[in-house]
Amino acid sequence: MSERQTVFVVGLDDFNRRKLQSIRGAEHLDFVGLLANEDVEHRTDLDIDAILDKARAQLRRHDGAIDGLVNYIDFPGNSMAAILAEEFGFRGPSLRSVLTCEHKYWSRREQQAVAPDAVPAFRVVDPFDDRSVAAIDLPRPFWLKPIKGFGSWLGFRIGDDGDLDRAIEQIRRDIHQLGRPFDRLMDRIEPPEAITGIGGHHCIAEALVGGRQCTVEGHVFGGEIGIHGIIDSIRARNRSSFRRYEYPSRWPREMQERAMAISRDLVRRIGLDDCGFNIEFFWDEERDVLRLLEINPRISQSHCDLFEKVDGASSHQILVEISLGRRPSLPHRQGRHGAAGKFFIRAFATEGRVTHAPDDEAIARLRQRFPDAELRVRMEAGDGLADQPFQDSYTTVLAILFLGAENHDALLDAYDEALSILTFEVSGPDGAPVEVK
Numbered sequence: 395m396s397e398r399q400t401v402f403v404v405g406l407d408d409f410n411r412r413k414l415q416s417i418r419g420a421e422h423l424d425f426v427g428l429l430a431n432e433d434v435e436h437r438t439d440l441d442i443d444a445i446l447d448k449a450r451a452q453l454r455r456h457d458g459a460i461d462g463l464v465n466y467i468d469f470p471g472n473s474m475a476a477i478l479a480e481e482f483g484f485r486g487p488s489l490r491s492v493l494t495c496e497h498k499y500w501s502r503r504e505q506q507a508v509a510p511d512a513v514p515a516f517r518v519v520d521p522f523d524d525r526s527v528a529a530i531d532l533p534r535p536f537w538l539k540p541i542k543g544f545g546s547w548l549g550f551r552i553g554d555d556g557d558l559d560r561a562i563e564q565i566r567r568d569i570h571q572l573g574r575p576f577d578r579l580m581d582r583i584e585p586p587e588a589i590t591g592i593g594g595h596h597c598i599a600e601a602l603v604g605g606r607q608c609t610v611e612g613h614v615f616g617g618e619i620g621i622h623g624i625i626d627s628i629r630a631r632n633r634s635s636f637r638r639y640e641y642p643s644r645w646p647r648e649m650q651e652r653a654m655a656i657s658r659d660l661v662r663r664i665g666l667d668d669c670g671f672n673i674e675f676f677w678d679e680e681r682d683v684l685r686l687l688e689i690n691p692r693i694s695q696s697h698c699d700l701f702e703k704v705d706g707a708s709s710h711q712i713l714v715e716i717s718l719g720r721r722p723s724l725p726h727r728q729g730r731h732g733a734a735g736k737f738f739i740r741a742f743a744t745e746g747r748v749t750h751a752p753d754d755e756a757i758a759r760l761r762q763r764f765p766d767a768e769l770r771v772r773m774e775a776g777d778g779l780a781d782q783p784f785q786d787s788y789t790t791v792l793a794i795l796f797l798g799a800e801n802h803d804a805l806l807d808a809y810d811e812a813l814s815i816l817t818f819e820v821s822g823p824d825g826a827p828v829e830v831k
Contacts, residue, residue, distance in 0.1 A: 400458060401714055402428040404449075404465040404475050405435055409770065410710070413698045417711035428452060428463070428478075434471050440575035442470060449478055460484075462717025466670075466695050466710065468544045469572065472496065473579045485717050487614075487669040487691055490583045494664050495671075495691045497580070498541050498598045500589045501664075505686050508659040512675075512686045514601040521565045521597050527558070530599045540569050541596045542576040546635065546786030551602075564787075569595055603685040605678035608643050608650075610657045611697055613670045613712045613722050619658050622712060622724045623705070624650050625697050627674070630740070635789040638809070639736040640802060641700035649677055652684055666691055670712055696736050699768050703734035703798035730766065731798030733805045739793040739813065741820040743828045744779055748792065750819035751775045760815050764808065768796035769816075779820070792818050792830065 399422065403410065406427030414425050429449050453460065463484040465475035472492050479486030494500050499518045506513045519538065520526040530536070538561050539549040548568060550561035573594030580593050607627040613620050624643035629636055643650060657673045670693035676685040698708040706728030715722040741748075751774050752760075760767060771793045773782065779790040795812060799805040813831070820828040 398422055398424055399461040399718060400424045400426060400456075401462040401464060401717060402426050402453065402456075402460055404428050404463070404471045405431040405433065405467045407431040409768065410466065410695065410698075412768075413702060413708035414710045414714070416702050416708045417714060418707060423714065426456070434467055434474070440470060440572070442474070442575045442578045445470070446474055446477060449474065450481070453478070453482060462714065464710070464713040464717050466693050466698070466713065468690065468692065469496065469542065470575060470579070472691050477582070485668040485719065487666050489579070491665045491667070492691045493580060493583060493585075495666070495689045496542055496576070497585075497589065497592075498539065498543075498688065499592055499596070500585065501689060502598065502600075503588065504663055505660060505689070508663045509656045509686060512656055512684050514603050514685055516598055516600045518592055519597040519599050520595075521562050521569065522595065527562055530558075532599055532601050535602055537600045537602060538565075538597055539600075540565065540572065540594070541592065541598055542572050542594050544572075547572075548787065550787055552599075561787075565597060569597075603676045603678075603687070605676045605680075605683075605685075606645065607674065607676050607687070608645055608653065609639075609672050609674045609694065609697070610653050611670070611672040611693060611709065612654075612657060612661070613693075613716065614661060614667050615716050615722055617667055618721075619661055620722065621654050621657065622709060623697065623701060624653070625694075625700060630742075630789070635740060635786050636738055637740075638738065639696050639700065640805065641697065641704055641734050644802065645677065649684065653677075656684070656686065660686075660689060664689070668716055670709065670716075672697070699796040700734040700736060702729060703731045703766065703796075704729045729798070732800050733802045734796070734798040735805050735809065737795045737797065737809050737812075738791050739795060739816065739818065739830065740789040741779060741792055741818070741828050741830050742789050743820065743822055744785065744788065744790055746779045746820050746822040746828050748773050748775050748777045748779070748818065749821050750817060751792070752816040752818070756815055756817065760812055763815070764797060764812060766798060767812065770794040773818075792820075 465471045476489040476492045502516050535553040576594030609625045626640045626643045628638050653675045672694045673689045674687035693709045702708040706725040712722040773792045799808045818830045
């Protein structure tokens with residue numbers, strides 16, 4: 395029998411523990427949570443130094459060997475895991491490479507160096523400088539977003555001066571929530587001259603890109619790059635909020651190959667190693683133009699269950715094998731389903747209150763109908779939409795649902811059935827019903 399090994403997991407919660415238990419060799423592994431999930435995810439009061447000290451103390455208190463450290467959380471999980479890996483001798487990417495990805499302006503410059511035709515026009519903007527805001531010379535509409543964010547938090551589609559004024563007002567009020575901790579991390583490295591002085595309180599304006607969207611998810615181990623899946627991202631009619639992620643991708647094979655080639659070049663350019671990554675693309679099918687959106691130095695929690703349902707193991711397997719010094723791999727098409735999706739049940743508003751949410755009976759009926767569904771209810775009856783942190787600028791996520799089915803068409807039918815079971819009702823500030831779908 396193999397000797398047991400211990401892997402610490404940043405922000406481990408019940409959902410991700412279940413995904414970790416699906417991987418090869420899980421019966422010989424002990425997964426230990428490093429920091430509580432609330433320490434590192436969806437926080438508005440991050441004290442990076444205090445959280446790092448808390449993590450260090452926990453690692454030092456552990457009785458026995460620690461064989462690996464893994465992270466799948468965006469900010470600040472990526473950066474903290476890189477710092478701790480270097481300090482404690484675990485495998486992981488360098489902090490500099492992680493921050494290169496997370497700093498949207500720096501990342502765009504690196505993308506431009508390897509794939510200039512795939513990068514939309516962009517400008518750095520100081521939202522606290524009226525002259526900098528007025529100097530944005532991109533055709534409208536364009537996107538305005540913080541240098542450091544996640545999801546679509548503080549991301550605005552700017553169509554006219556009114557949009558810009560409202561966006562700048564909100565950005566000035568809230569950008570410090572991630573800007574301050576991000577700047578603390580940037581203080582730990584020496585960025586290139588072109589990035590010096592551009593930090594967490596700056597924004598990036600970008601030309602609009604559109605079309606079909608996908609994400610290339612892969613990994614790097616000892617400098618060798620592998621791609622373990624491509625996932626389609628379907629947006630809502632507002633072109634900002636995600637409706638669902640679907641796997642496997644339905645992009646033509648030629649376009650998948652083009653996206654994968656750019657992904658490999660970008661990962662090499664940035665110097666990522668010993669980690670997972672995911673890189674988002676848009677394809678304008680009519681003009682046959684491929685555009686890069688962003689690179690993230692981690693696997694995506696949004697995709698892990700999809701890999702389990704279709705391929706037979708969560709992409710957490712990649713992280714754990716890298717952390718243990720093993721060449722990573724995933725099974726292929728050995729899961730229970732031919733297609734899988736992550737669905738966002740959204741209220742199409744940012745103000746109002748949830749008046750009805752699924753009760754235990756409804757959730758039990760869902761699980762009886764779809765035994766391997768994963769449901770994460772974010773909001774309960776009585777909750778206010780405006781009280782939820784880090785939502786996009788146009789909608790509020792009420793729940794997240796993972797489903798599998800025989801094929802993509804059956805997957806959408808399954809979602810419609812599930813939504814009829816999971817009834818949410820939301821009232822706006824004026825008492826009028828808010829659309830939920």
